[in-house]
Amino acid sequence: MIFFFQMRLVYICVLDLRNMFSFDLIIFIFPCVLIRRILYWRHWFSMGEAPAFCFDNLQNGFGLKPKGLETSADVGDKTFVIGGADNDSTSYIGVKIYDKSTGKWVIPTVLGTKPKACKGHSAILLNEDRIMIIIRGSTPDDCIWFLEADTKYVKEQRKFWGTEVVAWSRGVRGDAEKPVVISGPSGVGKGTLINMLMKEFPSMFGFSVSHTTRAPRGNEKNGVHYHFTDRSVMEKDIKDGKFLEFASVHGNLYGTSIEAVEAVADSGKRCILDIDVQGARSVRASSLDAIFIFICPPTMRELEERLRARGTETEEQILKRLRNAEAEIEQGKSSGIFGHILYNDNLEECYENLKELLGLNGSAPTNRWGTRSDKRTKCLCP
Incomplete structure (x- = not known):
């Protein structure tokens, strides 16, 4: 009965679509409607869950006007035209904006990895x-993309650039594919926890x-230990929004690019980013849809004992390191960057909690944890 009801909904939606799209486009859209899995954003501002094709959004969402290989969508007083030749290269899908308040066309600054040019596409407007x-x-892993037109992140970037801005991101299927950002002060054991994950x-x-x-x-080998690049090239890529996070250390730039994270995902693996709190802050601001985890020591005295036991520092x-750790812990707990905090009282117990959080113990990935009174091993940040 449920299956029949769902199929009837799909049939009704297709009938409604016939008035807006060509038959050829409906043939393309129809199989996609049957995809019932949940799509998540890979990067660019936290979107949360996005149903593959919500029936409630079909009639309103498909109010996009196709013209040849282009589609257009009205967002506020602007019309976003997607398709055709990219401003920089014909190998990518282009975006241009018509501002109805000024009557002028604008070529926006485009952030994120752009989707390659295609023979055709359809579009759904989400949340305006x-x-x-x-x-x-396209392949299943490359067929869904999101274009931010007026999100909080894009609004902030407009102020920064002083011009129109849009941001691309590629969709991924399922929460289990979300990248994992792990941070914590030096000596807290995050490297050991990550190595345990990699080994198991x-x-x-x-x-x-x-x-x-x-x-x-x-x-050191290029592409293995680091991607070694010229400063001018990296600075341009940073300016173009191709880096999730970056920092200057002893006069040299270091950073994590969107492409590097996607390369891990394209290999069929889940990306782990072991970065400090400032790096995590940058990643959160760049809106990678990731799981953010902060590893805390049980006490500062315990952390000091661990650092001294290593025998590697003066x-x-x-x-x-202890001064930096105090600042990092304060930021990790109060900044709102991290969705989860794990207290490493006991390595094995902390590791089991980490696996539970990531859904590696047979359960689904966890998005909610106990209160702060739960043995200090796991908690949900406010």
Whole structure:
């Protein structure tokens, strides 16, 4: 009965679509409507869950006007035209904006990795601020894209650039494919926890390869240890919004690119980003749809004992790390960056909690945790 009801809804939707689209386009859209899995944003401002094709959104969402290989959508007093030749290259899907208040066309600054040009696409307007693009003839992993048109992130970027801005992101299927951002002070054990994950699940997780402008050292290989690049190139890519996070360390730039994270996902693995709090803040601001986890020590005294037990730092270095750790812990708990905090009282117990959070113990990935009184091993940030 439920299946019949769903099929009837699909049939009704297709009848409604006939008045708006050509038969050829309906043939492309119809199989997509049957996809029942949940789509998540891979990056660019947290969207949360987005049903593959909500029946409630079909009639309103498909109010996009197709013209040749282009579609257009009205967002506020602007019309976004998607398709045709990209401003920089004909190998990518282009975007242009018609501002009805001024009567002028604008070529926006485009952030994020752009989808490649295609033979055709359809589109759905979501929440009046972003557009879901369904690319014809693409692989399942490359057929869904999102274009931010008027989200909070785009509004902030407009102020920064002083011009119109849009942001692309590619959709991924299922919460289990979300990248994982793990942060914590030096000596807290986050590296050990990540190594335990990699050892137990070698085919599931992968690290993104960072970019740097410094010269290779010793046996370091380009593309393996780092992506070594020229400073001018990296600065341009940062300006073009191609990096999730970056920092200047001892005169050299280091950063994590969107492409590097996508490369891990394209290999069929889930990306782990081991970065500090400032890096996590940048990633959160860049809107990668990830799981953000902060690892805390049980006490500062315990952290100091661990640092001293390593025997790798001088007294001055230990004191500096402890000062930095206090600041990081305060930010990790109160900044709103991290959705989850794990207290590493006991390594094995913390690891089991981490696996439970990531849905690696047979359960679904967890989005809610106990209160702060639950043994200090796991909690949901406010």
